[in-house]
Amino acid sequence: MDFLRRFMAGRYGSDQLNNAFLLLACVLMVIEWVLGWRWMSVFILALLLLCYFRMFSRNIQARYSENQKFLRYWGPLSRRLHNAVLRFRDRKTHRYFKCPNCHKRLRVPKGRGKITITCPHCRTQFVRKS
Known part of the structure; x- marks a missing residue:
């Protein structure tokens, strides 16, 4: 050695x-x-x-x-x-969305219905179905 x-x-x-x-x-x-x-x-x-x-x-x-x-x-x-x-x-427990403003990928829990998502980067709010 x-x-x-x-x-x-x-x-x-x-x-x-x-x-x-x-x-x-x-x-x-x-x-x-x-x-x-x-x-x-x-x-x-x-x-x-x-x-x-x-x-x-x-x-x-x-x-x-x-x-x-x-x-x-x-x-x-x-x-x-x-x-x-x-x-x-994560496909069974989370969904992924892109922020319409800054295009960052955001992770959201599944099964919550329609929710308002706030981007932590640019503070843009948008509504999506989780």
Whole structure:
């Protein structure tokens, strides 16, 4: 264990971009296995080599910059996906409405009939059926 710790000292290690590459490689492996596309193994191998290259790289600033660029694009998509999952979980107990003024998403309990909703952001009031 001490050898591994000394070997990785000064190296970049893993990050979110590496995790995305590994997940993509696993998905491609399943697709290759199901469809029998043996030529796809070249791309899978390239992804895995890229992961190891990034992980063992000593150019920490360049790898950090790559990860930040990835997060700049992945962050908003990830938040939207997470919010969609939360809305799906709440579908039996809550309804979601958009404020007609500021377009913020508001969560309201279900089964209250017609209610007046006040947006906490812009104080606009509107009536909806929950």
